[in-house]
Amino acid sequence: METTKKKTYCRICEAHCGLEVEVSADDEIISVKPDKEHPVSKGYACIKGTGVGALHHDPDRLKTPMKRINGKLEPISWQQANQEIGDRVKALRSQHGNRSIAMYQGNPSYFSFQNIMYSSAFLESIGSENMFASHSVDGNNKYEAVTQIYGRSMVHPVVDLDNVNFFMCLGSNPIASQMSIIQVLNPLEKFKNIEARGGKVIFVDPRKTETAQKVGEQVFIKPGTDVYLLLAMLHVITQEESFNTEYANEFGDGITEFIENAKLWTPERSQTLTGIPAASIREMALQYRDADGAALYMSTGLNMGPFGTLCYWLVQGLNFMTGNIDRKGGLLLPKGAFDAVKLAQLIGLGGFDEHRTLVGNWHRVAGCFPSSTLAEEIETDHPDRIRALFVSAGNPVHSLPNGQALEHALPKLDLMVSVDIYPNQTSEYADYVLPATDMLERSDFPVSHMVLQVTPHAQYTEAMVPPQFDRKPEWEIFSDLALACGASPFGQSVCNIIPHLNRTLSKIPGVSERPVQPEHLLSLLLKWGKKVSLKDLKAKPNGVLLGDTPPHSFLGKRVPTENGKVQLWPKKLITDIPRLDVMEAHFLKTRDQLQLIGQRDRRSHNSWMHNNPRIKQPSTHQAIMHPVDASHRGILNDDEIEVSSEQGRITLNVQVTDNIAQGVIAVPHGWGHQGSQLQRAGSLPGANINQVIPGGPNNMEAASGQAIIVSHFVDVKKVTTTTPIKQEDAVLA
Numbered sequence: 001m002e003t004t005k006k007k008t009y010c011r012i013c014e015a016h017c018g019l020e021v022e023v024s025a026d027d028e029i030i031s032v033k034p035d036k037e038h039p040v041s042k043g044y045a046c047i048k049g050t051g052v053g054a055l056h057h058d059p060d061r062l063k064t065p066m067k068r069i070n071g072k073l074e075p076i077s078w079q080q081a082n083q084e085i086g087d088r089v090k091a092l093r094s095q096h097g098n099r100s101i102a103m104y105q106g107n108p109s110y111f112s113f114q115n116i117m118y119s120s121a122f123l124e125s126i127g128s129e130n131m132f133a134s135h136s137v138d139g140n141n142k143y144e145a146v147t148q149i150y151g152r153s154m155v156h157p158v159v160d161l162d163n164v165n166f167f168m169c170l171g172s173n174p175i176a177s178q179m180s181i182i183q184v185l186n187p188l189e190k191f192k193n194i195e196a197r198g199g200k201v202i203f204v205d206p207r208k209t210e211t212a213q214k215v216g217e218q219v220f221i222k223p224g225t226d227v228y229l230l231l232a233m234l235h236v237i238t239q240e241e242s243f244n245t246e247y248a249n250e251f252g253d254g255i256t257e258f259i260e261n262a263k264l265w266t267p268e269r270s271q272t273l274t275g276i277p278a279a280s281i282r283e284m285a286l287q288y289r290d291a292d293g294a295a296l297y298m299s300t301g302l303n304m305g306p307f308g309t310l311c312y313w314l315v316q317g318l319n320f321m322t323g324n325i326d327r328k329g330g331l332l333l334p335k336g337a338f339d340a341v342k343l344a345q346l347i348g349l350g351g352f353d354e355h356r357t358l359v360g361n362w363h364r365v366a367g368c369f370p371s372s373t374l375a376e377e378i379e380t381d382h383p384d385r386i387r388a389l390f391v392s393a394g395n396p397v398h399s400l401p402n403g404q405a406l407e408h409a410l411p412k413l414d415l416m417v418s419v420d421i422y423p424n425q426t427s428e429y430a431d432y433v434l435p436a437t438d439m440l441e442r443s444d445f446p447v448s449h450m451v452l453q454v455t456p457h458a459q460y461t462e463a464m465v466p467p468q469f470d471r472k473p474e475w476e477i478f479s480d481l482a483l484a485c486g487a488s489p490f491g492q493s494v495c496n497i498i499p500h501l502n503r504t505l506s507k508i509p510g511v512s513e514r515p516v517q518p519e520h521l522l523s524l525l526l527k528w529g530k531k532v533s534l535k536d537l538k539a540k541p542n543g544v545l546l547g548d549t550p551p552h553s554f555l556g557k558r559v560p561t562e563n564g565k566v567q568l569w570p571k572k573l574i575t576d577i578p579r580l581d582v583m584e585a586h587f588l589k590t591r592d593q594l595q596l597i598g599q600r601d602r603r604s605h606n607s608w609m610h611n612n613p614r615i616k617q618p619s620t621h622q623a624i625m626h627p628v629d630a631s632h633r634g635i636l637n638d639d640e641i642e643v644s645s646e647q648g649r650i651t652l653n654v655q656v657t658d659n660i661a662q663g664v665i666a667v668p669h670g671w672g673h674q675g676s677q678l679q680r681a682g683s684l685p686g687a688n689i690n691q692v693i694p695g696g697p698n699n700m701e702a703a704s705g706q707a708i709i710v711s712h713f714v715d716v717k718k719v720t721t722t723t724p725i726k727q728e729d730a731v732l733a
């Protein structure tokens, strides 16, 4: 059989590993392997990436537009779908205003250049500010904090992992899920290299993760209390030791207040909250201060906790004050193939805007309202409430805490449209389900991630195969919907005009249906960036290295705040500081409950990897708890347990291990697909932990609207004992 080998890259997580895809003459994906010639990943890829061929051929994928008729989805044509959706949106806009239309963008939207640009442009061209996104479940705190500190939501200093000598990693398990808001390949190798050159790697986590079991030192911490550790480190460095503020004052504002704020947060006070001995806190703080190149890094374990925004502010502040931002071996600010931050400044993206939710007055972060407010914005009696919802590559019913609230709200919509590659629990409520292309069926360029690269690199990929069945790339779907819904060609995004332009140009004899493609826009942006052209990228399908990010190229030169200085005492963010005292009392209260944390798995990715037949999932959905906590409840290894809160309850299997701190239970998310249309995922056991986690506006971080998911207190009890129990499986304590 004649086959062709083509280069592409994986778009499931930030790592963007290079892949080599073997395609048959009739466009069947024969194999997907790691690309050994890729200049960054060099043959590294995980099972999810090499499984995208099986995902592509998954018979459960959506193949054709569908309309719900008498409760059942029936195939229809694109023309009918666009016409009917367009007519209904026009009627809603005319009766209830543009704000009655909303969109939810799921995580994969950010991994598709075409999706993120055209779905965002679609809503803008409708004239609605009602954009919601999955990042308010796992990263809003970061976008909010850096908007206040550096002026734009996409400015995230990236750890120089190839040169750093002290690396403290809080709330992250890179072996399982790579790292978030940083693009790094094979992080385990990078950590081992830090130790090999005499440096130090510390993992701060309530669980000794798979990463910490292989490299570095483990420091156990009580869930939700990392903010008190960071404050104590700041206290040690600035209050107990002499600290010269000259450098910080040259490049930043609010230094005195930032330092003063740590005055009362001694290591001894932190010890009672975090469980980390005061002497260890002092030792870590001074090692961090004295290292020749150091970085604090935090990820979802902190993002999803009660103080994500204050934690990221302290991480930025400490990295800045110790002189580690904008230096080799510290943290650098890559520009990418074109300067996305400058572009955002020019067109007014990534800052704050005046838009607020109808209920609760929540503001937008990185252009999106918090997802936890979505149900209320649909259910409110306000005349401007949401009446139509477009969901792009998302499954909020499954992935939001207390998704039941959204399930209750969705039937109140007049129209719901899902654009996705799979049917899911959310599209069960959709009137129309539109089939999008997967990553092998579309071209791409990593626009959202190029400012986050440890190794700056640019790669364009063509589609490996044409769209199969009746699927369409998202940019075409949203272009057609924009025209059908009577959208305006004007706005911040140049994508607004493209559907109208294409409609006009295509009337010229001999001109194709869509003469202006996303690639034309990409080509212009690359020309503006002056580093590499689209032609060059097409000639080098596994991409080109852009050269190391230069140190001393950010501070005092391109910090996008109003006065060009780092803002360490931002007015809005500091209003959250009094909550530190309130929550101190909350954490110190004696209870007979465990604190809930999440757990990532290499074989899974949020809610959408369990149907891939190539990825063998664990045979059971398993929580993790400490032997002392298990013994106290009469629980043995492999028992079935019930985890409950006022919100709800689930049952699942348990593993008893001392790789987790006492008082904590870890439950992997993304499980519980029974009853869905996905045959394999639906046949797996397990439960959705979001049924236990309280959601809605009362469980959001005030500063950023981030859903608080980690550190809730839950009841845990044994349900039944599975037999036989082997001696070695018995409770360890």
Ligand code: SF4
Residues within 6 Å of the ligand: 010, 011, 012, 013, 014, 015, 016, 017, 044, 045, 046, 047, 048, 049, 050, 178
């Ligand atoms: S680590 Fe895995 S999921 Fe992430 S980009 Fe690489 S292959 Fe894809």
